[in-house]
Amino acid sequence: MAFTGPGILVFMTEPLRMSTLFLRTMRNDPADEDVDSAKLLVRAGFIKKEAPGIFTWLPLGLRVLNKIEAIVREEMNAAGSQEVHLPALLPKDPYEATHRWEEYGDDMFKLKDRHGAPYLLAPTHEEMFTLLAKSYFNSYKDLPVVLYQIQTKYRDEARPRAGLIRGREFIMEDSYSFTMDQTGLKQEYQRQRDAFERVYQRVGVKYVIVKSFSGPMGGSASEEFQSPLPIGEDTFALSPAGKAWNVEVLTTPRPQAIDASATPAAAKVNVGSARTIDQMLTYANKSLPRSDGRQWAASDILKNVALTILHPADQDHDNKPWREVIVVGIPGDREIDLKRVAAAFPPCDVEEASEEDLKKHPELVVGYIGPKACGPNARTGEKEHDSHVVRYFLDAHIAQGSQWYTGADEKGMDYVHLVAGRDFQSDGTLEALQVREGDMSPDGSGPLSFQRGVEIGQVFQLGLKYTKALNFTVLDQNGKPSTPWMGSYGIGVSRTLACIAEFHHDEKGLCWPMSVAPAQVHVMTMGKNAQAAQEAEKLVHQLSDAGIEVLFDDRTKVSAGVKFKDAELIGVPLEIVVGRDFVSNGTVEIRQREAGTSQSVAADQALTTVQSLITSMMPRVEDRLKR
RNA sequence: CGGGUCGUAGCGCAGCUUGGUAGCGCGCCUCGUUCGGGUCGAGGAGGCCGCGAGUUCAAAUCUCGCCGACCCGACCA
Numbered sequence: 001m002a003f004t005g006p007g008i009l010v011f012m013t014e015p016l017r018m019s020t021l022f023l024r025t026m027r028n029d030p031a032d033e034d035v036d037s038a039k040l041l042v043r044a045g046f047i048k049k050e051a052p053g054i055f056t057w058l059p060l061g062l063r064v065l066n067k068i069e070a071i072v073r074e075e076m077n078a079a080g081s082q083e084v085h086l087p088a089l090l091p092k093d094p095y096e097a098t099h100r101w102e103e104y105g106d107d108m109f110k111l112k113d114r115h116g117a118p119y120l121l122a123p124t125h126e127e128m129f130t131l132l133a134k135s136y137f138n139s140y141k142d143l144p145v146v147l148y149q150i151q152t153k154y155r156d157e158a159r160p161r162a163g164l165i166r167g168r169e170f171i172m173e174d175s176y177s178f179t180m181d182q183t184g185l186k187q188e189y190q191r192q193r194d195a196f197e198r199v200y201q202r203v204g205v206k207y208v209i210v211k212s213f214s215g216p217m218g219g220s221a222s223e224e225f226q227s228p229l230p231i232g233e234d235t236f237a238l239s240p241a242g243k244a245w246n247v248e249v250l251t252t253p254r255p256q257a258i259d260a261s262a263t264p265a266a267a268k269v270n271v272g273s274a275r276t277i278d279q280m281l282t283y284a285n286k287s288l289p290r291s292d293g294r295q296w297a298a299s300d301i302l303k304n305v306a307l308t309i310l311h312p313a314d315q316d317h318d319n320k321p322w323r324e325v326i327v328v329g330i331p332g333d334r335e336i337d338l339k340r341v342a343a344a345f346p347p348c349d350v351e352e353a354s355e356e357d358l359k360k361h362p363e364l365v366v367g368y369i370g371p372k373a374c375g376p377n378a379r380t381g382e383k384e385h386d387s388h389v390v391r392y393f394l395d396a397h398i399a400q401g402s403q404w405y406t407g408a409d410e411k412g413m414d415y416v417h418l419v420a421g422r423d424f425q426s427d428g429t430l431e432a433l434q435v436r437e438g439d440m441s442p443d444g445s446g447p448l449s450f451q452r453g454v455e456i457g458q459v460f461q462l463g464l465k466y467t468k469a470l471n472f473t474v475l476d477q478n479g480k481p482s483t484p485w486m487g488s489y490g491i492g493v494s495r496t497l498a499c500i501a502e503f504h505h506d507e508k509g510l511c512w513p514m515s516v517a518p519a520q521v522h523v524m525t526m527g528k529n530a531q532a533a534q535e536a537e538k539l540v541h542q543l544s545d546a547g548i549e550v551l552f553d554d555r556t557k558v559s560a561g562v563k564f565k566d567a568e569l570i571g572v573p574l575e576i577v578v579g580r581d582f583v584s585n586g587t588v589e590i591r592q593r594e595a596g597t598s599q600s601v602a603a604d605q606a607l608t609t610v611q612s613l614i615t616s617m618m619p620r621v622e623d624r625l626k627r
Numbered sequence: 628c629g630g631g632u633c634g635u636a637g638c639g640c641a642g643c644u645u646g647g648u649a650g651c652g653c654g655c656c657u658c659g660u661u662c663g664g665g666u667c668g669a670g671g672a673g674g675c676c677g678c679g680a681g682u683u684c685a686a687a688u689c690u691c692g693c694c695g696a697c698c699c700g701a702c703c704a
Contacts (some may be wrong), residue, residue: 027653027665028639032697043638052696107703124704158628158702166703212704224704234704455704492704526663561664579663589663 015540015550016519018566022059025566035231037501038163040510044569046518053160053168060570061497063518065171068493068500069150071202071515072173078627079195081146081175086128088152092118094127098469103347109154109168121154126466126488129176133484134472137178143474143484144184146192148175150493162231164498165454171494177487178467180476185485189221189461192489196225196457197625199491204513204619205500207456210236212246213343221461225491226453227499234455237448239441244451247435248343251396251442257421258401266418268408275367277301277332280414284405288416301332302404302418304369306353306361306390309345325357327364327374328432329406330395337434344430361390363409370407370415371424394426395433456496462486504594510571511594514617519551521610522572524563526579535603536578539588542607548614568593573617574610578603592617 023045030042032049041047046061057065073083092110095101101108101120109121122128129147137145150173157168164170177188193209200207205227212224224246226236237245274283277298284296309324311317330336342350358364363373371377375392379385400421408415418424433439438447464483466472473481497516504511514520521543525536533554540552551572553563560579567575577589581600588606590613591598601609 024637024654026638031633031639034698155703159698159700161698458704490704524663528662559662559664559666561666564664566665577663581663 013544013547013549015523015544015552016059018551018553019555021551025569033163035162035165035498035502036505037165037498040505040569041163041498041501044510044571047164049163051168053157053166053170055164055167055169060518064497064512064516065494067516067518068203068497069171069173072150072199072491072493075195075199075202076148076173076175079146079191081148081177081192081195083149084132084147085149085151086122086125086132088122088154090120090122090128092120094131094470095120098127098466100127107155107157109156123153123155124172124488124490125149125151125174126176126462126486127470129488130178130466130470130472130486133176133178134470138474140180140474140476140482144177144179144188146175146177146188148173148489162233162498164494165231166233167494170492173491173493175489177489178472178484179487180474180482180484182461182463182485185461185463185487189459189487189489192487193223193459194625196459196489196491198621198627200225200456200496201621201625202619203496203500203516204504205456205496206503208236208238208244208451208453210244210246210453211249212458213248223459224455225457225459226451227456227496227502228451228453229499229502230452231502232452232454234453235450236453237435237441237450239443239445239448241441241443241445243441243443243445245442247337248340250340250435250439250448251431252433253440253442253444255397255399255402258399258403260401260403260419260422263401263403263419263422264417266415266423268413268415270412271414272412274414277303280332280405284416296405298333299331300405302329302371302398302406303332303334304329304371304407305336306358306364306366306369307336307338307341307350308353308357310349310351312347323357324391325353325361325364326391326393327369327371328393328395328430329371329398329426330432331397334395334397335434336432340431340433340435361388364390365407365409365411368407368409368411368413370409371418371426372415373409375427376425391427392424393428393430393432394420396429396431397433398429454495454499454502455492456499457489457491459489460487462488505571508565509569512571512573513619514573514614515619517549517573518570519549519572520614521548521574521576522551522553522567522570523576523578524553524567526560526563526577527583529579529583532578532580532582535582535588539576539578539603539606543610546607546611548610574613576606576610 025045026043029039033039033042045058048056048058050056092101104123108123111119113119152169153172154169157166160166160168179185179188207225207227210224210226212222226234237247237250271283274280280301281296304327306325306327309326311322311324313319313321338350371392374390378389398420401419403417403419405416406418437450441448463485467483467486473483476482501510504513523536523540525533540550543550571593573593575591575593581587581589582603586603587600588603589598589600590609
């Protein structure tokens with residue numbers, strides 16, 4: 001392996017000759033791809049689709065993939081992580097212990113061996129890494145340890161799409177840290193997080209670090225690396241100060257309490273058949289003039305929504321999953337976000353209460369549900385009675401002291417001037433609303449905006465979930481068993497490649513960053529002049545001998561136009577044209593693919609020019625991340 | 628899993644309405660031509676028209692069923 005300078009890994013100094021390269025470029029976009037990265041990667045002969053979300057890597061694509069992997073390896077090794085390689089085909093048992101066999105559900109490829117024993121194709125490897133560490137390490141002296149692998153992962157996506165961005169077979173780098181305590185975990189988390197940033201900067205992909213929800217992975221703190229692209233499937237929120245959150249973890253600044261001393265006493269009004277927000281407004285604007293003179297708005301209404309929490313099996317419920325109805329009060333002009341609500345009740349899912357659920361709670365009168373029928377407002381202190389009262393939560397936007405027009409739990413009856421904190425209490429505050437543009441940022445820097453992104457990595461402080469479930473303990477200084485703290489960290493390698501292509505392309509084709517390009521230089525011969533062909537051959541060898549990777553278009557029966565078009569499609573960052581200028585005055589043309597610039601240099605100056613261009617075109621890491 | 632669009636040569640597509648022995652462009656092979664922006668010309672190879680049933684003298688074309696791909700949604704890191 002040769003090096004041309006810091007950070008450039010060279011795999012093959014033999015030039016890649018297009019006359020023999022296993023490559024066929026396509027003039028048309030494939031009919032079954034929609035995003036630019038997939039269209040171009042297929043057209044340029046980097047990948048070939050075999051089935052939805054499943055791709056073959058062709059020589060050029062594989063070279064880019066290998067480049068990205070090499071950068072990941074460098075950064076992981078530098079962060080003190082050690083590479084291993086686990087099987088992708090795994091027995092069911094370890095995933096039973098952590099309940100993920102069920103939790104992952106249909107998204108996991110499950111299969112049976114010839115004896116009928118259940119196996120799976122691993123979607124991620126927390127269990128296996130925990131068991132691996134457990135089987136060798138058992139002393140505090142062994143920790144901390146961080147292991148990683150770069151491996152093919154499998155997820156049986158309901159709907160693969162966007163080429164490599166949402167595949168069913170994809171390549172991921174996943175690392176796992178085991179430390180004695182939370183302090184150690186936080187240190188390793190930070191090291192991994194820094195390493196991720198360096199990787200993304202070196203491969204030339206944009207990213208935003210987004211505070212996120214750890215979801216089915218379990219654990220506490222988690223951040224996502226989102227590549228901001230309009231084709232992304234995720235939406236994250238950005239504050240004016242530049243901080244970012246996944247909508248599931250967005251918190252609402254506590255609203256200021258309102259002085260309710262002048263608010264009239266709550267009054268029950270007969271609203272007849274007005275059940276929906278619109279009907280309530282129509283009624284109120286006709287029959288209940290406001291003292292402040294303005295019209296009633298949906299935001300004056302406290303909408304009480306009955307939801308059902310889907311609890312997993314537990315001992316108090318005969319080891320069966322069970323359904324708990326709750327009521328959540330939200331402003332009438334807003335909608336519930338079930339995922340955000342569910343985030344408050346891990347590991348449960350939340351759905352709208354079904355008719356069946358509501359039948360069990362006749363006190364909740366559909367269309368007239370109010371706070372008085374539930375939560376602390378309905379409890380009497382009598383155990384038998386209270387066990388039937390549903391929990392009542394208020395959305396975080398509801399201020400103490402605010403007054404509401406809301407249901408009174410009888411057909412046809414509503415309250416006005418019902419004051420939060422004065423007339424009713426709740427069992428707690430929830431982040432229940434669908435977040436929208438203009439909502440206030442948690443960091444107090446102003447209104448939120450939203451952006452779409454592709455998740456190219458995520459880091460988790462898992463804590464003790466897996467180590468506990470799999471009984472991994474080590475002996476501490478006092479000889480006592482102690483459960484290690486765990487973190488897991490993943491980079492979507494193939495997905496990152498697709499994102500790089502999304503950022504670095506134009507209407508003509510791909511434009512690879514120097515660090516990951518399939519070659520650094522694309523040399524083309526033009527015309528039939530034997531001298532020029534000879535010179536091209538000489539230059540290619542010069543470059544190769546200097547450790548530069550060359551894609552050499554040495555095809556003799558291909559016209560200039562075709563060579564230019566192919567070069568643009570493939571997207572090697574530097575192109576050298578050896579042809580008529582060389583014949584007339586001994587110069588070659590050096591073009592920069594992405595910038596579209598070109599310069600003419602004497603043939604014997606080409607090597608030094610290319611060397612300095614390569615150095616100057618390498619993506620750099622920010623100073624704060626320098627090692 | 629629900630809704631929609633579509634399956635014809637390696638790739639992109641026409642033909643189907645109104646049944647009659649399958650076409651175009653790119654790519655591929657041969658010969659010539661051209662040689663700095665997908666040259667031009669001539670000749671050629673390549674198809675279980677997604678699969679299965681049915682209607683018919685006759686089905687790529689009509690009917691039914693199945694399978695598959697893609698898009699939207701549900702789902703999902």
